[in-house]
Amino acid sequence: MALREDIPAAVADLRLRLQELWRRNREGDLSTPGFWPTDLAPLFWPVVLALTVIVVALGWIQLTTALQATDDAPAPGIETIRTTPLPEARPLKADLDPALEAPPPALQPMAQELDPPLPRSAPTAAVPESPEPESLPQPTLQVDPLLRLLAEADADLSVPEGLLLAARPLPESNAAVLVLDASLWEELSATSRRTLAEMWWRMLEDQGYDDITLEDAGYRLLARPARVGGGMIMFDPPQL
Numbered sequence: 001m002a003l004r005e006d007i008p009a010a011v012a013d014l015r016l017r018l019q020e021l022w023r024r025n026r027e028g029d030l031s032t033p034g035f036w037p038t039d040l041a042p043l044f045w046p047v048v049l050a051l052t053v054i055v056v057a058l059g060w061i062q063l064t065t066a067l068q069a070t071d072d073a074p075a076p077g078i079e080t081i082r083t084t085p086l087p088e089a090r091p092l093k094a095d096l097d098p099a100l101e102a103p104p105p106a107l108q109p110m111a112q113e114l115d116p117p118l119p120r121s122a123p124t125a126a127v128p129e130s131p132e133p134e135s136l137p138q139p140t141l142q143v144d145p146l147l148r149l150l151a152e153a154d155a156d157l158s159v160p161e162g163l164l165l166a167a168r169p170l171p172e173s174n175a176a177v178l179v180l181d182a183s184l185w186e187e188l189s190a191t192s193r194r195t196l197a198e199m200w201w202r203m204l205e206d207q208g209y210d211d212i213t214l215e216d217a218g219y220r221l222l223a224r225p226a227r228v229g230g231g232m233i234m235f236d237p238p239q240l
Contacts (some may be wrong), residue, residue, distance in 0.1 A: 047065040145207040146176060149200060160184045160197065165217065175211035176204055182216035197223040197232040 019113040025029055028041040036044050137147050146167035166179040178200060185193065201212050216238065 019240055022113075100139070145204060145209075149178075149203055158192075159187070173211060174209060175213065176209055177213045177215060180214055180216055180222060182218070182238055185216070185222060190234070193223070193237075194232060197234065201225055201232060 021030075025045055026042050028038070030041070030045060032044045034039050047051055071240055146169060150164060163181050163184045164178060165181055167175045168179070169175075170177065188196070197214055200214075204212050212225060213221065217222050218238070220238050222237060223234050225231075226233050
């Protein structure tokens with residue numbers, strides 16, 4: 001009973017509220033967006049309400065149409081495939097060659113001939129290796145030939161007394177330096193100077209010397225062996 005009495009009261013209250021909204025909308029009291037003209041303020045909310053109803057109605061129509069199209073679509077039928085049974089297989093009877101049917105003859109074991117073993121060769125005697133020839137020692141520079149050369153120069157009458165002052169060995173180059181008196185050397189003729197120089201060079205070369213130099217007491221060069229060919233190269237004696 002209480003529910004029946006409340007329903008008319010709720011309907012009357014709702015009607016009064018709608019009338020109040022309609023009056024306020026007609027007077028332009030309801031809020032409107034800033035872009036909406038002020039003169040058309042009473043039309044804003046009716047237009048919004050009408051557009052909302054239209055959108056809802058169109059959505060409902062599209063949804064109903066889509067559901068009906070789905071229900072009306074026929075279910076896909078099941079396609080049956082008919083199979084044809086294969087003919088019964090029959091064994092083929094082929095005339096086989098009697099030679100092929102015969103079993104192969106038993107294999108006879110073949111005797112393998114082994115090669116006779118090779119006679120073992122007697123071990124060869126090791127050939128003794130010949131000893132390598134020992135390297136010969138390099139000839140050492142001898143000082144005695146210089147002393148003998150000085151003694152022979154003193155005993156030789158063709159050599160002026162006091163011409164050969166000293167003889168110095170040069171071990172690092174296997175050579176010798178003969179120091180001569182410049183004044184006595186200048187007094188000799190060119191032929192005599194060459195003869196003495198070549199005699200001394202042959203004597204020292206036979207004793208293992210590789211080079212010889214003739215100079216005076218002032219270390220001025222007087223003669224030396226030629227680098228190409230043979231003989232001695234003579235230099236003019238210094239002018240005193």
